[in-house]
Amino acid sequence: MSELINNHSQRRETLKQIIRDIHQNKNPQELKERFRELLSDVGATEIAALEQELIQEGLPATEIKSLCDVHVSVFQDSLDQQPKSQEQGGHPVHTFRKENQAIGRVVQAIRPILEQILSMNPDANLEHKLKDWQPLHQQLLEIEKHYSRKENILFAYLEKHGVSGPPKVMWAIQDDIRAQLKQISQALSNPSKGKKDLTALIQTTALPALQSIEDLIYKEENIMFPMSTETLTEGEWAAVAEQSNEIGYTLVKPDFGWIPTAPPEPPVDPGAFPVNQEHGKSVFQGLLPFHTGALTLEQISLIFNHLPVDITFVDEKDIVRYFSFGKERIFQRSKAIIGRNVQNCHPPDSVHIVTKIVGDFKSGLRDFAEFWIHMNGQFVYIQYFALRDPDGTYRGTIEVTQDIQRIQTLQGEKRIYSEE
Template sequence: MSEIINNSRTRIEKIKDLLRDINNGNDTEESKQKLGELMGSVPHGEVVAAEQELIAEGFPEEEIIKYCDLHSTALRGFIDEEEKLVIPEGHPVDTFKKENLLVNRRIEKLRMIESSLKSLKDEDASLQLVEVRNILIELTDIDKHYYRKENLLFPFLEKYHITGPPKVMWAKDDEVRGFLKYSIQSISDVEKISTSEMLLLFETIIGASIKAIEEMIYKEEKILFPMSMDTLTENDWYEIFEQSDESGYCLFYPEVKWKPINLNIPEDKNHEPTNRIKLSTGSFTREELESFFKTLPVDITFVDKEDKVRFFSEGPDRIFGRNKAIIGRQVQFCHPPSSVHIVEKILNDFKSNKESTAKFWINFRGKFVHIAYYAMRNEEGEYLGTLEVTQNINEFKSLDGERRILQYE
């Protein structure tokens, strides 16, 4: 490229112009070369900024998704190759990268099997065909890798107003999930597949799965991870680390427990207004919490460990009547004498830790009603009370098949 690009703003605009041209059909080798040469001279942050601005200007996200792989192919060998991330062992990015390494090893094994199948007869290839299926099933573990990325890393990027690239990447993650699903379905009866049929699958759906996974690994390693390391604080990364276990890992479990040296997490790490009711997984204003319970399609009643009614929800279509006079009342007095013995048994079984749930379903005034009782316990297993959840399930009895298309009632 002959012109000298002197500043960040000019470089970003040039990237946007080239990406628009490619998207409009001008995807010639010359255009790709220009894009590649330009990418070789810019930081990854400017690539991300260009993509982000295109989306903000109304450029359809689905169009960016369409040329996403072309974009990353043009970037190969150019983006910050001299920049090597130094990542401590056990850091979330270290875990992501180790997972990618293990995924790549499975892909290498698939390529080796594909190569060997070309010289094998059907009767000699049965073990290799079964191994292909097993490796593809193993690769579905990548969903945990993507889940952590989408639900732990992306929220922190969004906190810093980086929203475009995560949206595009999430869509590409879903493509990988779909390719793997259909690849496994295509060889579910692997014993009946011939060598030539398997090779055809490698050329089509299995090959598409491999390519999509490799492209995603490249995007993560060359764009997402460097950008995230530049953007997130040590406190951010530690929050991601703390929440990662419950989401699971791909193909291995990290043994090293990472903790930043200068950890400084404020008491109110989410910087929420003081008028919000704070819980361990989020917060509400009082108005939001009241509306939350009124909107739930179930009726809820809470009885504390002393058998006193402490709360009930006020939905528009309550099944069993409640009024505020029952607050503080012994729950046994809220039931007719004929059913008190059942209430007592449930409470006693919950308190003794003999049982934790009790469920009933009845016909009541034209409704088919499901009633469930749940023992509430703290982290030490101590009984806190009982939750009653009641729901009219008439509409569920007639459901059949699936509804995946938006349809309002």
């Protein structure tokens, strides 16, 4: 077996074959015994790379998800022996780990309550136990912020390094947990449920959800975070930390201490666009850079003209500077209004209203105004927003108009999965 360990390519192929054998229903414990020496030093990054390669070779991510726990059990001895990194407080991984500790405490507080409910007599009053469970479940719902930061920030930077398969598998598991927590929330909102219904909920949904959360914590701590630490640059971690505040945190606040030694990586992947270097800065050719991306002038025009709303922008001097030009317009506009004073673009009987709204925006009295009218078979919703720069200085007004007739008729849900 030692020759396999010393031959990198052969070692990699043998490890991949072990995972393939798992998917062929071969006994994981037998595989562990057979390849104990080889499995003794497999690291988190190598496991993630193996799964990535297998997905690229055609193994469905859904199948890897279904057997993810078996994969972990095969490699667990090696994972448990890995030294744990010690990030400074404030580093994103430190915050993720701190959240996991808090989440684990909530899970452990819920378990005995569920066990007590299961052991109670069929005619027992469950109200006091539900009151114990409900606030803890509300705390557990905060896990959404933990998952969202991974999906929308951490996974994005991993994908830049070609690591997309394992994040997709983890995202699917998180969606399963979300569905279970939603089902529990719906049940707890109906306190009249009897012992039989609660027993079924606990056994089929609540306890499996808690186990899935704990299993996912193990995968994060022993695979995802070590692999991420080895993969992301200091600048990328700085970007993860910077963007995390926008989503928020689960049950904790980040500590202080970590100061990145590199500036945050730009949110736009430089490799996706032609780049010039000017005065030490990256300049995206043909693109207008924004805080959250970069677009060409054509793309900006297409976006505005395809939004299901009409947009008009008036600058801080009350001059009309722009309007969108969608296919179906509610109020007619012509290019002749560009450069006109906004007061001159309204009927005389409504000019004083426009003047008052803009005046309130300039003075800071308010930042928003709205109106709705029935017109030509449409239900027209009109909104005005004050635009202010980061210093709070008034920079203009944006008018947004849309027909909400159909929106008002919507009922129930139509989820994206209904398109399948």
